[in-house]
Amino acid sequence: MIKQAVIGVLCSLAILTFGILIGHYGITEINSPAPSWVSDVMKDVDESLIEKFLSEVDNIKIQENLRELTKVPHMATTAGDEQTVQFMLKRWQDPETGLDQAWREEYMVYLSFPDPKNPNKVTVVSPSDTVLHTAREKEKPYTADQEDPAVVQPYAAYSPAGHPKGKLVYANQGKPSDYQHLNQTVDLRGTIAITRYGGAGRADKAINAAPYGVIGVLVYTDPLDINDGFMSDVDETYPHSWYMPPSGVERGSFKNLYGDPLTPYLAAKEETYRIPVKNITGIPPIPIQPIGFEDAYILICELGGMKAPAEWQGAFNCTYNFGGPGFKNTSAFKNSDVKLDIYNYEEVKNSSNVMGVIRGSVEPDRYVIYGNHRDSWVHGAIDPSSGTSVMLEMTRVLGQMVKQGKWRPRRSIIFGSWGAEEFGLIGSAEYTEQYFTKLSERTVAYINVDIAVFANATLRASGMPSVQNVVFTAAKQVKAPGLDSTSVYDNWIQYTNRTSPAYGLIPRMGYLSGAGSDYAAFVHYLGITSMDFSYTYDRTKTNARIYPAYHTAYDTFDYASKFIDPGFFSHQAIARTAGNVLIRLADSLVLPLNCSDYAETLESYFFMAVNLYEDQLKAKNISMEPLKHAVASFRSAATHLDQVIRSSDLRNETPLKVRRINDQLMLLDRAFLNPLAFPDKYAYRHVIWASSNAGEPTFPGLADAYANAESSGQSSDWDKVHYHLSVLSQAIGGAADTLVDVI
């Protein structure tokens, strides 16, 4: 019996095993097992990983990054710049915390420098050629690093060299209207104009002046515009506060177009064709030099002539006069000229971008790009090293997760440390010119963090409307610096908000319509969905145009850690917010880009355009119907696509379906590009976000063309309005066509 039982059990086991084998292998022939990649391709963003990222971003490490990056001045192409290149490479190539790969890319670009052996001079010269006053050549040092011989003399990059001498006049901000006004009572021929920063672009202060016969321009920062009126370094300004000391001077690029000026639309490689220097546009035609307000004070308060209008008056305790031209008869400078001795020279130099990547696991051919420039004017603790410190901390945390095998993003992430931004966004522009096709085809989004922290009050976020939602999601998950129970989002909405037709009260995001930082080429030339983040001011507490040490020798680690972000908690909040957005863009199954939010902006632009222009356009027989129709098509296509996304079970359908939807979302901004939309500035190709002079919250090309036609009254200019209206309507219609069902 036992034997039989044993045999019975063995037989039963054998039969059972046989059954299991049949069940497993026999039937799976019909219903084959899922290949291992099936679960990979369906993975979505992992919230626990985001939490891990947020918790690991370390404010102290950001501080240490900043200390390292600001040891020496690192103006583009200098030895200090090379030191930062090496530092970035070392960090991104670190075997424990680095990226998959990192390398440098060089461009030979046209830069402008002062001559250390012949410093630029600004003097007051009497009729008998006696020098009565000499403006300070370098800023007054308060700390050892400000004495570094590598601190570049304040200058206006791309100002021509020259030695103009003439009577001084005060031209307010150097806007066209300023010179026009001044010219009504003062003969500007042969004069030197002193202007204050603000109101007009740097180069424009000289470009606007030249037609009136002005031969040289000075520019300074009025304490009214930067220091809330404070002027004394004895107890008021830096080193006692964040305010600009009297000798502080804002340096800058005095060049309007972005990118290398000699190789427009081409990457500046060694043998690339370079246009003749004389053909460069958008740079000062006459010498221009920035000075500190302590010198400006001496010059302006001595000016003769009529009193300038109230809105031209600054913070000095004297009346701002136009200039006779020249100084008052009661002044020691009576009959004296102001003389500029500008020795700037131009040079084609090698500038480096440092690039690093984390390869995507599922869609390596989709790129999320994160960038920040590396070059500064002096030590650049805030501009740009606050952003670089943040980027390095972000790459440390992400790099470590990759190296430890804990994470690999679905899509590839490219980090760019751009060179020569201060000279006009050159490194990022050359990068986009070199890789135009590849980047256009594959880039999901570009995230820019230049100056990470202006101040500690609130988030500032700008970008295409389609990123609003992912920015909100990220901002809700990050604690506001210094406020443990308030999120960045909840804090932000208190400072700057709007009422959206779709969502009610929400934080107000800005748009990227200018060329203020390295997002410009991505937005305007490539049509890539972009965004820009920083922490910024409470506008009720200061009127400063920007943080007061901007582009001065005082933008040092000391300044940043004492006056901008003690404890580096705002830096940390930016790293967390931008990093959260980055991970979501890289990892989400469905791209977190919302086309209906884009529709909301297009509608608001459209309604504004109708209000501003429709009556007059009707009178000119130009119909806005095609634009109306296009915006309505866009809205309905966006609603439809949203509905497709909501109603699809994308994790259980072919991965080619989610890819298809993602391609629609990714490429949306590309549809707004038209290289012929702005015939005078081809690098601006995005018809929704191009820069505009009209200052209206509506379509920029339409606004500018309309303003131009209205002012000239010529029918050929009304034709240009009609042309642009067609370009715009067809771009929006074309964008709508990309959102409807693909066939």
Next chain:
Amino acid sequence: MIKQAVIGVLCSLAILTFGILIGHYGITEINSPAPSWVSDVMKDVDESLIEKFLSEVDNIKIQENLRELTKVPHMATTAGDEQTVQFMLKRWQDPETGLDQAWREEYMVYLSFPDPKNPNKVTVVSPSDTVLHTAREKEKPYTADQEDPAVVQPYAAYSPAGHPKGKLVYANQGKPSDYQHLNQTVDLRGTIAITRYGGAGRADKAINAAPYGVIGVLVYTDPLDINDGFMSDVDETYPHSWYMPPSGVERGSFKNLYGDPLTPYLAAKEETYRIPVKNITGIPPIPIQPIGFEDAYILICELGGMKAPAEWQGAFNCTYNFGGPGFKNTSAFKNSDVKLDIYNYEEVKNSSNVMGVIRGSVEPDRYVIYGNHRDSWVHGAIDPSSGTSVMLEMTRVLGQMVKQGKWRPRRSIIFGSWGAEEFGLIGSAEYTEQYFTKLSERTVAYINVDIAVFANATLRASGMPSVQNVVFTAAKQVKAPGLDSTSVYDNWIQYTNRTSPAYGLIPRMGYLSGAGSDYAAFVHYLGITSMDFSYTYDRTKTNARIYPAYHTAYDTFDYASKFIDPGFFSHQAIARTAGNVLIRLADSLVLPLNCSDYAETLESYFFMAVNLYEDQLKAKNISMEPLKHAVASFRSAATHLDQVIRSSDLRNETPLKVRRINDQLMLLDRAFLNPLAFPDKYAYRHVIWASSNAGEPTFPGLADAYANAESSGQSSDWDKVHYHLSVLSQAIGGAADTLVDVI
């Protein structure tokens, strides 16, 4: 025992069943079954389906299509055109054999017509104003359909109206060199020039003339160029053969730029901005009119003046003289003028494209587009209805397979029946302008079949080098018409071949560098990989420029079925070859586009450029190194991508991998676009295939810029050579960058 045995068996069965259940459901938890879409996304082209397609393409059905399409003349926007629109729609909407969807799209385009109430006239007028000769107004009818009142009078579309009268001169082909030569001995001011077709574009014969003071131009087809010298309709020409009868006149568009002339780069919708008519470029500035060679004979043989050079002589049995200007003193026309009375008028009219689609099953967002124009000058049996008949037979076979549920392509197929091609590729150009972004992003390839059959000798195929391989594959599977044991491929290689470094002796494919048919906007404006097919001549048997009834009233069903393709076997071969390529592009897992074959062409262009230009460029300090480097990068990237494709087991990897590779292949031609490459003709954006005047088998922009600089000798023109060399090198380098590993 039996009971025990039964129990034992039942127990065993129960255990077995239990085992099977465990094996199937218990273990599949770990190894879940493959979702149903897995096998779908991995499907490749089905060769048996291609065989089925080939066998079902019916020559008799093509013939019946042609009979239907050619019942009445169907010039763009006429009632006959509308009849063909309705016919296409009916066929494509047929529930048994139609497509998934078909619809029409309309554009309001600027066309030019003769006035039926005031026919254009060409007369010889004596000094006393007696009309001594009047050219025939309409072609002589031989069949009833040629008598149709809808047969449009021969005219030069876009010639201005006008009534020039002057002495006649003979200007050969109306090339710049022809007028230059003629002007050396004849004062051309106030003359009428008679020219023959060929050598220069239609409009150029007038554009080139005007600067010399010529006031009107005639154009005719010399029997030497079209009829192998035959001239008599008594026994030689149609209706006795395919040759052009003496009264035959080639109509045509006398406009150089493609697309609607009033809305460049914009879709011609109702409210679209239209440029002023005076701003249209590339049309005749002076009246021009085509005439038959029977009238040309009468005019030319009476001309006085010096004997024209040998290469200006045609087939007439008289000496071709320059003209005194004017006629011989011995002629009855002595001292007479030639007068043109041109009453052409322009009108903005609605032209329709008919569109149809088959939706893709796996990648509906990838389009293979197949197009053919629908409008003709008269009955257009060959141009374009041979192509339309082929397209309709193709859609019948494919549509039926779809409707019967036997097939659905992996990718979407779009069929386009373009309108107003004869006026300058207008329908296809407007389509690409309207859907620019969508088509740029998603189109795998464009296949054009315009005139399907010129003659019965051999295949003619043109396209980007990357399609060579799939064209060869298809051509090998189709029998050559009339040759049961020879393939289209084997027949083709006998007629036109070349030795490829990679493959040895192969058929020679042409390039699509001009704007000869509707592929132009796809190639030059969108950078879409394109191809064009037809069956054509044995060049040893005829010197005809083109089939002799081209654009005449003789291009009828009678002509096509008697003289071009009796039995319609060549039509069938084209339908089979083009359809085979179409199915492969739509169904292949990996797109059948070969980037290494592109590299071969770039190398050959490069070597030619080095031979032609390098020495002289060196002397101008312009280096060809960047171009050399770019071409080498392209070759190595192409080799690498080929290797990735060969070494991957793509049917068993994530479908996102094959999609990635396919995107690289699909978008390759887009990388060659640069809207600033040809500043004078923005619609030409493809730096490899733009049209060129230089006539060298090398990069067109380089060749033209070089020729221009060499002829002017100006350093600014050498700068343009350098500029274009940079554009070209960076485009090729950028293309290479899209072929290397994606990150």
